[in-house]
């Protein structure tokens with residue numbers, strides 16, 4: 001597929017003909033990254049909501065389309081809104097909404113803030129510029145997790161406004177200092193948060209995204225607006241990774257596979273966390289050598305958090321687990337899951 005990395009389409013206050021009958025038909029009518037501008041009651045202020053940086057994460061698209069076709073006709077939002085539908089080509093590749101990025105392409109949400117300016121980096125730079133152009137007072141990036149789990153926010157910075165924004169969607173935010181080249185790591189001079197709305201096929205995740213967009217549109221002033229609910233802050237997660245060139249499997253019991261085998265029930269720990277002594281999978285004779293857990297001073301701290309009992313991979317401490325997935329490609333290319341340690345007295 002030939003991609004024009006220099007192209008962005010702009011729509012203003014789209015009508016129902018432009019928006020088509022549903023979000024999938026609307027998506028299919030787009031050819032390149034598309035910016036949708038909505039005029040608000042206070043036109044000198046703007047909030048940006050971006051989605052489909054990953055082409056297989058549909059909640060943001062579904063919610064934006066629903067908002068444009070049901071809420072927007074009822075009246076203007078409080079401020080201008082700029083919606084950005086990013087990886088249109090990947091999302092439109094068949095089967096629809098199943099490609100995080102195109103075969104042979106790159107993960108767009110790892111290409112921001114780079115000194116490169118070709119292909120996917122160029123696209124990331126264009127999107128970044130489309131955000132800066134409106135001098136936003138908030139940037140919200142909507143995603144789905146590949147496994148199922150509750151919605152949560154992630155941000156490199158916590159402020160009253162980012163907590164308020166988070167409360168529109170969910171009840172906890174992860175303060176992350178992990179640098180991957182993601183959009184939210186860029187400094188737009190305003191609160192910038194990622195929302196992981198929940199699993200890709202989760203109706204509830206689409207609802208989380210829609211209800212959050214509706215609340216943002218109705219909020220006259222983020223700094224005066226009260227939090228909708230209490231938001232917990234979770235500090236600095238670590239990423240559990242399989243070392244390069246080691247194999248990964250999923251199973252319900254120990255099959256004696258090489259490398260790492262995770263329990264096929266791993267996604268359930270996204271909901272409740274895991275206690276000290278919890279079995280998460282099995283390891284070959286290389287044990288914890290198969291895995292790495294790098295902290296913020298670049299040490300591998302795997303042995304502080306995990307241990308091996310016979311050939312079982314076991315938690316050494318109580319921990320919260322995020323984004324565990326049984327999607328092997330994601331688990332190998334990104335990470336198995338994220339963890340934060342919990343004090344032993346804290347309920348999971």
Ligand SMILES: [Zn+2]
Pocket residue numbers: 054057143144
């Ligand atoms: Zn994503």
